Amino acid sequence: MSSLAKAISSLSLSEEQLAHLTSYLSTFSGTDKALMILQYLPLVLLPLFPSDAPAGLPIRRRGGQAVAQGLRKLSSTVGDGRILFRLFGLVPILQWYSQLRKKRALAQKAKTEVNNSSSEDKGSWSLTRLLPNQDQVEMLQAYSMLAYYPLEHTYYLASKRIISLAPSKLSTVGIWSCRFWALYVALSLLSLSRRRAALSKEASSPGASRPELKKASKVLSLLTLVDLSYLPLTVHWSLPAGAWTSSFPTGVFGTIAALAQLKLGWEGSRAVAPLAPAPTPAPVAEAKLSTVVEEVATEEKPVEEEAEDNFSLAPESEEVVEDEKTEKTE
Template sequence: MSYSKPTTLAKLNDTVLGCFSAFPPSEFIDHLVRYLSTYGGSDKLFAILEYTLKLLIPLLNKRAELQKRAGLRQVGTSITAARFSKLASSISDSRTLWRFWGLFTIIRWMTSLEHNPQPTRNLLNIERLQGWSMLGYYPLEHLSYLLSHDVLPSKSTLNLSPFLAKKQALQLNAGTLSVWSVRCWAFYVALQFAHLREDRKLLQAKYRSLRKIELKPAEKEELKKRWDAYWSDLVVNLANFPLALHWSTGNKLIKHSVTVDLLNLIAALVSFRSGWKATALPSPLPASASVHPAEEVVEPVVSENASAYNI
């Protein structure tokens, strides 16, 4: 006679509480956690979610309008679209708040520029100018954000000189500060085209020098990564440039918000892809590739507050 082994409390615990033992370790999950643990990775993921929601909102409202005309519903607006709008707005606000530490990254980057040799003098000067443009962008955006949320008063009275009896009134406008912050970022984006031109020259020179010899597989892979990073960076900047011009002119260049959201989504997707490949094992993207050192903090959405403040 055979007896079944009695179920013990330990086995029950292993079955219920230890059910994840049935799943093997996943390199994809490891990679995802590794990438999303960085500021750039989490921000790019939220950017994709934000602009995907913004693109879905008009589609849902249009569907609701057609259903009302067909007599399938009483109202011509979508409740889901309204909820998506609230979530996208919350994500946008949170991403702006998270950028408050971006200024420290720029300072670290500019310090590194002066203490490490650069490939060419032109690249050094381009990145110096880009760094100074971001030193203008971040404080203006931070101040605009605090004013728009009533953390700081928009008007204050200052005694600018102890010898003057009359005090001077200082009035700040969140929308104006936001536009000027975007203009600083637009200057960065314009300079990035010059940066990419220098990157292309270096890559072409590298290719010509290596074409005469038989490349090892590792060298071929490195060169391929550099070109891939270059083209990704170019696509992101091409998406950023019309956005920078649009926000810098007070939202007067691009007529349809769908176009703005689509450009932002393209830039976010390509940036996410670049960051994903850069954090892949066994080796990250080479430091000499064309991905810009400040890419983590320079985003296609850094200037979205220009529209949020109704400029």
């Protein structure tokens, strides 16, 4: 008994760690990432049981089929709940879009003043001129989310028969919602590559703060890992027949994305975790990163932090496949 007590004691969290956990899980992002793990991890575990074991594997556990069914239902139920929680996800996107428009208007005004006072040097032609600049990337991301959220909401409400929509149209709505999400992910990767290049350039300059650069580099790596995990998922959900038939790849990519976002949010909220639970519910984007991390991450993941990880697709015969498509976060 004494050894068991010691083992339990060694696994227990300190008061400060419990306060940090409580603070993080009280945010929308923290709760959503924890639920995301509960949604995708069961899909990774399914092949361990008879009904989902690959052919030839000598796995024959008693009650395995019932366990597999339970894992499917857990994944399906949690995924359904996460979509419900995102019914108001369009609100922060509208706020973000409004801020981008104001920022763009100020930038255009400043550019006009500069052009009026001096001749513009167009320079030589380059392939990079065909790519959108950072402001344009952010605006395109906002447009993609302004299209994505109404489509996801429509798909969800129609799949629950709250609104009427023909099955063929329901499938189209789900697929296009995922395609707009895929556009967001692709633009995010482009933005991250530019940030990585800028960070490398800053690191080579004299007087650069190594600890802060290291923090920023870690954040960029985690954000890149998230997008690289979402990229195959968005492609899979954007195709009428999907990119694979098993739920296992979906579970793997989704779990990786969830863990990376959980790590990012946990580290970012460490410095601001209170020693006691807050008396009122925390706001959506309460979890803060350090000053350097904020500059890198808050611009990059408005969707992930507010309501990110997301998504839906056309219903299929298998319950879990429907929800893995229905899920899409952040």
